[in-house]
Amino acid sequence: MTPAITGTAEAANPDRAADFLKEAADALGLSGWVEMTESGGAGEGRVCFGAEGREDVLGEFVAHLHRGSAVVSLEGLSVAWGQVAEPGEHFLIHYP
Numbered sequence: 001m002t003p004a005i006t007g008t009a010e011a012a013n014p015d016r017a018a019d020f021l022k023e024a025a026d027a028l029g030l031s032g033w034v035e036m037t038e039s040g041g042a043g044e045g046r047v048c049f050g051a052e053g054r055e056d057v058l059g060e061f062v063a064h065l066h067r068g069s070a071v072v073s074l075e076g077l078s079v080a081w082g083q084v085a086e087p088g089e090h091f092l093i094h095y096p
Contacts, residue, residue: 001083003055004032005062007048009074014045018093020072021049024064025091028057035094047074052087 011017014036021034032051051061062079 002052002087004052004082004084005079006050007079009077016072017047031088033092
């Protein structure tokens with residue numbers, strides 16, 4: 001079994017948030033996915049994501065998400081820890 005996380009967050013710009021998650025996951029060598037849903041006006045919405053990899057690296061990923069960046073802020077970040085039997089090979093963005 002491989003350690004994994006799933007989570008959700010509100011984002012002012014879900015497209016940028018999805019790119020931010022993918023770039024962070026790729027830099028850390030994690031596999032997984034992110035999916036965007038728009039809600040409300042001005043492109044606001046939610047991102048849902050999952051990532052798999054070593055537990056310590058997943059911890060770095062979560063810390064990075066909490067820090068955000070100059071252009072991306074994830075509000076109401078919620079993360080649940082678990083395991084997957086067969087991890088994926090890449091981190092993918094699922095577009096609505």
